[in-house]
Amino acid sequence: MPSSEDRGAPTYRDAAGRASTQQPDSPPSADPAHAGARTGRHRADDSFAGAVEAVAEDEGKDAAEQTLLEQLGGFSGLIYSTLPVLVFVPVNSLWGLTAAIWSSLGVAAAVLVWRMVRRSPIQPAISGFLGVGVCAFIAYRMGEAKGFFLFGIYTSLVYGGVFLASILVRWPLAGVIWGVLNGHGSGWRADRRALRLYDLATVTWVVVFGARYLVQSQLYDSDHTGWLAVARIGMGWPLTAVALGVTVWAVRRAGHLPEKSSAEAA
Numbered sequence: 017m018p019s020s021e022d023r024g025a026p027t028y029r030d031a032a033g034r035a036s037t038q039q040p041d042s043p044p045s046a047d048p049a050h051a052g053a054r055t056g057r058h059r060a061d062d063s064f065a066g067a068v069e070a071v072a073e074d075e076g077k078d079a080a081e082q083t084l085l086e087q088l089g090g091f092s093g094l095i096y097s098t099l100p101v102l103v104f105v106p107v108n109s110l111w112g113l114t115a116a117i118w119s120s121l122g123v124a125a126a127v128l129v130w131r132m133v134r135r136s137p138i139q140p141a142i143s144g145f146l147g148v149g150v151c152a153f154i155a156y157r158m159g160e161a162k163g164f165f166l167f168g169i170y171t172s173l174v175y176g177g178v179f180l181a182s183i184l185v186r187w188p189l190a191g192v193i194w195g196v197l198n199g200h201g202s203g204w205r206a207d208r209r210a211l212r213l214y215d216l217a218t219v220t221w222v223v224v225f226g227a228r229y230l231v232q233s234q235l236y237d238s239d240h241t242g243w244l245a246v247a248r249i250g251m252g253w254p255l256t257a258v259a260l261g262v263t264v265w266a267v268r269r270a271g272h273l274p275e276k277s278s279a280e281a282a
Contacts, residue, residue: 096127098249100148105245108161117152124148162241176225190217210270217266224255
């Protein structure tokens with residue numbers, strides 16, 4: 017017999033039809049407030065993931081810029097490369113060609129020693145010193161100050177021709193060099209979008225080298241040594257910075273950021 021307390025208690029039935037005085041577990045709440053809270057949490061998670069991805073992409077871009085700059089000796093290396101030219105022209109005007117040659121060589125050697133003392137990468141400084149040595153030798157053999165710029169003029173012509181040829185044979189050098197520096201190989205050539213992006217970056221370098229050759233060769237032929245020095249500096253690291261920026265943009269759009277940054281982001 018049920019007790020008096022059981023007679024007044026409500027009766028519930030479970031899914032199998034058995035009677036019970038215990039209330040079954042309530043189904044999950046369909047309260048819009050709870051649903052909104054869950055949606056808000058999902059949106060917050062998505063926003064956080066997007067922020068992490070954006071930070072990783074920015075870090076990858078910075079790493080790309082750093083990698084390319086390292087090959088050029090950094091910003092300081094780009095600036096140091098103009099010092100021998102800045103010294104050569106005024107010294108030549110004041111004390112003659114021989115003094116100008118030795119002064120430019122002395123400045124290039126000082127830059128090399130300075131980078132060694134600071135334990136900075138010295139490969140760009142060594143290349144710069146050798147380049148100044150070749151320029152000085154040509155000027156000495158010609159007996160003219162404008163000969164100091166002849167090597168750079170024809171170097172721009174050769175570089176421009178090589179970069180242009182790489183586009184024609186579908187191996188744009190901007191992509192090839194980047195793949196070698198960062199271990200991406202040449203698999204990007206199968207991606208038509210990446211190939212077009214590296215074509216664009218390589219075209220930018222062709223324009224830079226071509227402009228240097230055209231302008232400086234005209235100044236050379238007209239014996240404007242002072243203006244030749246101005247063009248050498250003005251069309252040096254500023255145009256290099258522009259071409260470098262386009263290259264980094266192409267690398268970023270192609271999704272070929274440095275492997276180290278991609279691994280850290282993962």
